[in-house]
Amino acid sequence: MIDTLNTDNDITRRKFLKTTAGVVLGSCLPAPLLSLAEAASPKKMKEFHFSASPAKINLGQGPEFTAWTYNGKVPGPEIRVTEGDIVRVFLKNFLPEGTTIHWHGIPLKNAMDGVPQVTQPPVMPGDTFVYEFEARTPGSFMYHSHAGYQLDQGLYGPLIIEPAKMEESYDREYALVLEDWVMRNGGGTARTERRPPMGMMHGMMGRRRRFPSPNQGALWEPVYDGYAVNGKVAAAIEPISVSRGDRVKLRLINASSATVYYLRLSGHTLTITHADGNPIRPIVSDVVRIGMGERYDVMFTADNPGRWLLAAADTGLGESRLRVPVIYKGVTAKEAEPPLFHRGLRSAAYTEFEARRPTDESESPIDRAYDQMLSGGMHGSSWTINGQVYPAAETLLVTKGERVRLSYGNHSMMSHPMHLHGHFFRVVNPAIPRSHWVLKDTIIVDHMQRIDVEFLADNPGRWFHHCHNLYHMEAGMANVVAYTGDTVGSGDA
Ligand code: C2O
Ligand code: CU
Numbered sequence: 001m002i003d004t005l006n007t008d009n010d011i012t013r014r015k016f017l018k019t020t021a022g023v024v025l026g027s028c029l030p031a032p033l034l035s036l037a038e039a040a041s042p043k044k045m046k047e048f049h050f051s052a053s054p055a056k057i058n059l060g061q062g063p064e065f066t067a068w069t070y071n072g073k074v075p076g077p078e079i080r081v082t083e084g085d086i087v088r089v090f091l092k093n094f095l096p097e098g099t100t101i102h103w104h105g106i107p108l109k110n111a112m113d114g115v116p117q118v119t120q121p122p123v124m125p126g127d128t129f130v131y132e133f134e135a136r137t138p139g140s141f142m143y144h145s146h147a148g149y150q151l152d153q154g155l156y157g158p159l160i161i162e163p164a165k166m167e168e169s170y171d172r173e174y175a176l177v178l179e180d181w182v183m184r185n186g187g188g189t190a191r192t193e194r195r196p197p198m199g200m201m202h203g204m205m206g207r208r209r210r211f212p213s214p215n216q217g218a219l220w221e222p223v224y225d226g227y228a229v230n231g232k233v234a235a236a237i238e239p240i241s242v243s244r245g246d247r248v249k250l251r252l253i254n255a256s257s258a259t260v261y262y263l264r265l266s267g268h269t270l271t272i273t274h275a276d277g278n279p280i281r282p283i284v285s286d287v288v289r290i291g292m293g294e295r296y297d298v299m300f301t302a303d304n305p306g307r308w309l310l311a312a313a314d315t316g317l318g319e320s321r322l323r324v325p326v327i328y329k330g331v332t333a334k335e336a337e338p339p340l341f342h343r344g345l346r347s348a349a350y351t352e353f354e355a356r357r358p359t360d361e362s363e364s365p366i367d368r369a370y371d372q373m374l375s376g377g378m379h380g381s382s383w384t385i386n387g388q389v390y391p392a393a394e395t396l397l398v399t400k401g402e403r404v405r406l407s408y409g410n411h412s413m414m415s416h417p418m419h420l421h422g423h424f425f426r427v428v429n430p431a432i433p434r435s436h437w438v439l440k441d442t443i444i445v446d447h448m449q450r451i452d453v454e455f456l457a458d459n460p461g462r463w464f465h466h467c468h469n470l471y472h473m474e475a476g477m478a479n480v481v482a483y484t485g486d487t488v489g490s491g492d493a
Helices: 008-027 029-040 470-474
Strands: 045-055 063-070 080-081 086-093 103-104 128-134 138-142 154-164 170-180 226-229 240-242 247-254 260-263 270-277 278-285 288-290 295-301 307-312 322-328 368-376 383-385 396-398 403-408 417-418 425-427 442-445 453-457 463-467 478-483
Touching: 045 080, 080 086, 138 247, 138 295, 154 170, 170 240, 226 478, 240 247, 247 288, 278 383, 288 295, 288 417, 396 403, 403 417, 403 442, 442 453, 463 470
Parallel strands: 045 086, 080 154, 170 247, 240 322, 368 403, 396 478
Antiparallel strands: 045 063, 086 128, 103 138, 138 154, 170 226, 247 295, 260 288, 260 307, 270 278, 270 295, 307 322, 368 383, 403 453, 417 442, 417 463, 425 453, 463 478
16 A cells, blocks of 8 residues: 555655654654754764773684774774764774774865874874764765774774665665684784785795794784674674565675675675765676775675575685675574585676766866886885885875876785775776766775776875785885875865
């Protein structure tokens, strides 16, 4: 019956009724009063209080250990707001060293970007800093510390901006934060086995070493022993529960420091709908490859009752690799069916992504171009862009209003998820019209691959640009995009 009344007016009315009910229950305010208040201040302020502090955590299986946390939890609390809201986060530092929070993927004012030395001095122990930004771009994002190795000690969390006007329909939604863990005090900084940079020495590729760190310089990647989803590993991972017929939206958020996942769901087809928060023409992918810092929203239809697994391929992750049960209500099967990873499976490539809406109508040529050759790992432990080790790296100067191209190459043996702060870039793709080049903020550049991206320089400031492998970033694979004529970190967008 209700379906036949499915006119715009009716949807509005039903929504309104729902809202009213919620309001009455929640605050005991008469609904009309609240509507007036809302009309008077369309931009809502959403406040959050974060204490960064060491805390004992437990990933549901394995040892208890001390990690660095927001409010005692890993991942940190979910920030979920609506497009147009003003987000205000009070960060109080109870850690023994300085910290910051970076709002990964969000184009905000430079002074709020949270990169120590680049946009703000670190927030020192005992101090408080207030971050504030407008949630202008709907989508799946994350936040994390940008100081030292703190990301790999547990300081990250999901950040979801719901669109002001819903344009998708689904019955259930789950945000899945993917995390790689060293389950020992200190997480990624623990004294643990580490991998020498791949290709560093002949015959040593990928072999583990019991080095707590190289003799000098940055830490090498740890050998992880737990892959968590929302702070739980292995059998403790919270299942996704569905009912037959549900349309299920998963927000995949890779907050890992050094792990790329290849994800596949048994018994179902995954359709990618958003890349780094941005809507794309829905594309089916056998396997979803997700690099550090990337986010994909995927959708599936629950049309195959049973007990299934969303699992990562075992690309060196071993037995601890990540597996999320997907369980239909009322199904009794005990054993979950794992997905098969066999030859011939495809993971959708960036070149197959097409923006759902035009991302740029202008045909004006690019004003500036920078080659960014990624390299390193060969001698010693540094990772480089154009042979340079940050902070001794060329600043990429741009002028407001310019269209800037970054041309990536990769002469190293590893893949690098490159991330630009403060902007979305468009992935250059000669096969489709420029107006539909997909917007992203993080892109994996593989061994010997070339990828070009372009961005519109519309957000003055000093913006960090780096590999989102934390250990590559700390070993120098970074530089700064700076606007000419802009005072350092003034952030007047
Ligand atoms: Cu997740 Cu510099 O960023
Ligand atoms: Cu890298």
